[in-house]
Amino acid sequence: MATTQTPRARWVEEGLRALGGGGPEAVRIEPLARALGVSKGGFYWHFEDRQTLLEEMLDTWERTGVDEVIEAVEAEDGDARSRLKRLFALASASGGELLKVELAIRDWARRDKAVARRLRRVDNRRMDYMRSLFGAICEDDDDVEARCLLAFSLFIGGHFVSADHGGRSRAEVLELTLERLTR
Amino acid sequence: MATTQTPRARWVEEGLRALGGGGPEAVRIEPLARALGVSKGGFYWHFEDRQTLLEEMLDTWERTGVDEVIEAVEAEDGDARSRLKRLFALASASGGELLKVELAIRDWARRDKAVARRLRRVDNRRMDYMRSLFGAICEDDDDVEARCLLAFSLFIGGHFVSADHGGRSRAEVLELTLERLTR
DNA sequence: CTGCATCCATACGGCAGCGTATGGAGAGAC
């Protein structure tokens, strides 16, 4: 056969889309097959079962969720402060499908220990990198740790917080807040 | 009949427990009935359908999720700074079933507009109260807004962030961070 | 005691999804 109509990676991709849209419970084989325009017969040729797909989705996310961002930040030159600004700009701009997946996985990790372990690995790698950047700005280690937690919580928690900001837009307040953090 | 064996409120209570444990998809009538030791026949006497239960669960949460905390903080005397510390202490201590429900609803709100509206109302009431407290500490309105967003994101996002903190415990870093915010 | 309202048990039809079994169409090897 010349080309595989629906390769393994397409199932993973569509699975991640469903995960971002409706959580892990929304990752169902038959709806996925309909979305891909095939039947589920092909799925069970590529994958053992539904659990195998879920784990492979997490593999894919774990592989691409950290490296790409860090590499993009490290690609250009500049001191720690300018790299922090680039990191924040990237984190703010990534408001697409990837962000939805990220948030869904965080909620998923609250009730699945295996997912929690993966999230811990990913978060620690990100936190380590951010700590190295803030460490170049601040003298006090406690201050570094506080700023890291604040920045991390801000970017994650901000998407779970649904409040207005006294006439300002969320983007404006976000910029004010990040200015405080990198001072 | 003397006493209702399984009153409406017990279904709501058990529904909230299921919501906190597994999200809205985990709120299912027949498992709930088994958990309550009855059959689902009683459920459909109390409620129209599953959707009615979900909305009543949200009603209950919306009613008790804000007032109780604010009343507890306002009950004692003290200036704005001490009230902020009490507020943070309450928010840190509420690590039980109620917190799970809170986090589950936040994820739920990402994909259900009606839930999002409720969450917005609740968050705005909390944010208004916190703004009044920070407003008594800080002169600059921008600073007030930034601190409000930081504090709110910290308490919510902290539960979705799974990273270590360079040898310190999460509680230690949290205290350091809150110290920074109320300075 | 009888009638009635409340609350629950049981049984039913229906639907959606999982995983399996089996067959079939297409492309390359020879």
Place this chain on the structure above:
DNA sequence: GTCTCTCCATACGCTGCCGTATGGATGCAG
């Protein structure tokens, strides 16, 4: 052309859940 391997379609049984229908048990009013 035939054989074989890859990938998908179709059909099936099974499970879990929804919502309904119906009857039973209990307590109270008269």
